[in-house]
Amino acid sequence: MNAATQSVIEQVGTRSVSSIRADFPILHQQVNGHPLVYLDNAASSQHPQVVIDAISQYYQKNHANIHRGVHTLSQRATDQFEGAREEVRRFINAGCSKEVIFTRGTTEAINLVAESFLRPRLQPGDEILISALEHHANIVPWQHVCQHTGAVLKVIPITQAGEVDFTAFESLIGPRTKLLALAHVSNALGTVVPVENFIAAARKAGVPVLLDGAQAIPHSVVDVQKLDCDFYCFSAHKLCGPTGIGVLYGREALLQAMPPWQGGGDMILTVSFEKTTYNQLPWKFEAGTPHIAGAIGLGAALRYLNSLGMQNIAAYEQQLLAYATRQLSKVEGLRIIGTAPHKAAVVSFVTKNIHPHDLGTILDTEGVAIRTGHHCAMPVMSFYGIPATARASFAFYNTFAEIDRLVAALHHAQNVMG
């Protein structure tokens, strides 16, 4: 049975998925002689025309350096850049736009917190708590600060299904814990971590919490005040926005107390050779000329996503996930890795006789783009005793018919590899 015989209604809120697809020029092309099926959205998602237009309008009409110029273009660029910050604030419901710091992405946001917030607070023997399903971006910065301070990285184990073990967490968090840094959604497995429970326990223990939201924010409504986290990090390029721009949300009181991380222009008020005074939030953390077009593109992406409604997006993606899980489970010799009951639209899998890399290559010749490898989560792969997985990750512009194409391509791979 496939989508053609199923008469599914593909609808995100009031909009049909076929009309949404028309917003994304890149989707309408042939790859290796087949219509592109793009299922690598967890790595990076695609851009609607309105985002591309916002960026090109900016370069065509409004580009200048921001903040210090008195001329018109500089004023326009500044307004647009700061306007984008306000879009972000609203999207994540931060209390004020001072709490929204532009970074190059999730990775830089986490490094900023590691170096500026955590490192000065650490004593030898202090502990940083992460989980076993983290992306390398939420592992390596902590290892760095541990190396420099004598602090210790503690890892909450995961279960076979790919869930963070809450009981183990309760026994790991303690008086020496100085930070809990958790993925909101796992990129390798799709697990949605019930971060609310972890945050509540951390609050009780007086432990600050950073959430790596890179994979959560494209699939759900994120409200940082309701979550009650201290830091939230994400990248624009997984949210239909450009690469090279991302966000660190931080609680104002914490950000105020943190020293600047990088020095340079924009982050200062006055400079003399004797003494430099620093700018206010959020600019204190934004040294140098930022990715202005990137922020504007991100703002446009958030408006676009809001027009569809994150709740509607989440609901449709859950339908895709359910269908993909069902259809993939029927493929002989295929095993899904990561079977938590609550997942984002990500399916990681291995097959009995075909290495994920061969699958990736063969699917590509059928026009189907998936990711294969360790997904920057090598400890997750070691946990399951596998070198790599194949991962199909979905966005709201994917269709049921595309899932059928994925399944057909997998059957083709089985034929090729005998």
Place this chain on the structure above:
Amino acid sequence: MDLKDLYRDVIVDHNKNPRNFGRLEPADLHADGHNPLCGDQLSVTVNMAGDRIADIRFDGSGCAISVASASLMTEAVRGKTLTEFASLHARVHELLTQHDSSIDPVSLGKLGALSGVREFPARVKCASLCWHTLQAALQHETNAISTE
């Protein structure tokens, strides 16, 4: 880009039934190779007779290209001197990486089946891992080598 150029029958066969699979114990020489990007992991053990490769085995896990390449390599290098190995390695490397290579794949025997790999740049490392690993073993480098 034709898939059948990459997954030729010889490759599919050597992936399913790798030759010289296992370990020589004891072995004169040994090296481990690792391709962190794909997680391919293989080890090569060699026994020498003078400067000739008298016997060779490989084991490990990886994609079809890396397994078949290693299997084909073990067949091709058995009995070769170190000098002959170096020249074969150079020719295979050129076959895998250079589009304008003048090397006739047929002249490489079964190894010629790897000529399709160069059309798939992401997969070149898979095919070359075993060769780098064997070279390391022959140079008495017992440390793990990596393609990164």
